[in-house]
Amino acid sequence: MVAILFKCALAAYLASTAIYAASLAVRRIAVAKAATWVLMSAFALHTIFIAFRWVETGQSPVISSSEAVSFVAWAIVGLYLAFQIRTKTRVLGAFVAPIALILVIGSSADIVDNFRTPEMLNTSWVTIHVILSLAGGAFFALACVSAFIYLVQDKYLKKRKIDSMSRFLPPLRDLDRINHISVIWGFMLLTAGIVAGVVWARTVWGTELQGDPKQVATLVSWLMCALLVHQRLAIGWKGKKAAFLSIGAFVFLLFAFVGVNLLFATVHSF
């Protein structure tokens, strides 16, 4: 049952990605609309899948790396759909859907394996830490996508080249708003996630920081995010500069989430 749900969600993500790609090719909003509906159904299936798995295994469904990846995909899509309701930024989905698809395919590698959560990690602190950090990451992913589209649209408008592509892309201000909200929420969640992790580390290891590469990378990217939030709120950075910085912050964050586990031996890999 669970495996079928997962496969259905995967298929729906694939379909949505394909329809979004078609919408970019023909530059018709109607096509993108259809893709959004498919993405919505994919999200619903994915939600049911995660809920089922939670009930079935009785352990929080975010601890193993494949589960974490699947959760990030779910969060990104959910956040995007929430924004979609508020703003007319359908085209964002054309980037969100493939990202979700890749993540879900990646997570499928060992999703059905029976991952047993190590005793040490089977506490609600860890679940909170992981969910908050990953949700924060999802916000930054969305900020990065909207920043990227912002830069493309900005280029069109600056060059005074209005063609079917620039017409198809969302207005600058909407993209900037999504970026703004995502960055602030992402930063808050990430901060809370790190605090939760620190509290847990103290109870288990007796110390907050071991100079572990993952912790260092996360801290660096957290500082970048903090800088971005500061520039946005205090200095009033908008548009292009904020877009560039949020792409940079996300790249660092991605490195902290994924890259470190691949490159370094870390106590943080499970």
Added chain:
Amino acid sequence: MKIVLLGMNHKTAPLELRERLSIACDDERGTVRDVKNIPHIKEAFCVSTCNRVEVLVHTDDVNSAVARLKNLIYSLGNLTVKEMAACLYTYRDEDAVRHLFKVASGIDSLIMGEPQILGQVKEAYRLCVEEKVTGVILNKLLHHAFRTAKRVRTETAISANAVSVGYAAVELSKKIFGSLEEKSVLLVGAGEMAELAARHLVERGVNEFTVINRTYDKALRLAGEFRGKAAPFDVLEEQLGKSDIVISSTGAPGFIIDRTMIEKALRRRKNRLLFLIDIALPRDINPDAGEIDNVYLYNIDDLQNIADRNLKNRREEADKARRIIDEEVGNFQRWHATLQVVPTIIELRSKIDDITKGEFTRSISWMRELREEERFHIEALVQSVINKILHLPVTNLKEISENGGSDQYVAVVRELFGLEKDRHLK
């Protein structure tokens, strides 16, 4: 089909001539009644705008109707025969239908794809319906034209994208700001084009409108017109910091807004996006202001280029629209072909046979208990009632068709008995 369309438009007739005819047709109700009163004309429809006059009729004698219609137009427009011959076009049947569809879809318009004409045709049709000069055929035809126009609009990009400088400015504003509500516009100076652009923006719901002019009275007058505020020229810098969209069109010989002013304004508005439209000649805003981040500067040539390119796109879309129109002309012709008497009678008979059979099947449970002879009598009785009822309408239909002009009757029969719907179901 016996449908005829006479008319003249901006391509065939000079403005002065169209004017004369259009003034003569000013009393639209009267004109259309005059047309309808011509012998042999069964239904009539007229539409006249500043770019065209079109008269569409359904008649049972094409040649005589055309001749009399032309006479009417001569006398109405006070035109000479020579003028007429040069300007007036006459389309018949399929060509008339196609022309009407083109007009309604905006393909025949001066600015290709402009949507106004559809509204004008609809309004003219409403008048004709009120005057009771249209009938089954033209009603169907006009509704078909509206549907075709809608298809053309949704399936092609012929009405999409701005083809005037003013609308191009609106389109760009939307690409930058999304919704224009809660946005403020600053108009510096007053030129016709700038006023027009401002008017479009105000129509799109911008929140605040401020006019700055060297002559304060002029600013006041314009501000009153747009329900905005007027401000003296020396607060220009301050106003720049408060506005999202700036339209400049002063007669100043040099730049009145430069890079430093814009940089200051941007600081004041915390880097919120700023859209500068420079419609002045010579230009008002130093082009290097457009290099600043979050500032988008467009001058009159940029806007004109966008409008021109869009117009070119529309012309390309016209081919698609023509294909849709051909398709719909075909649909209309197919409908029209059903108006022949014999197939309609056959359809009517078979529909009533179906009903009879259905009722007998429904009654099978109690009829089974009757003797065979009784059943036979009941069936014979029903059949004979049906035959008696159908006899007169069917013979009359045939008779009318032999005299020509049965179209309307057939159409009514098809409508009343729901044969149209059945055809669609099949």
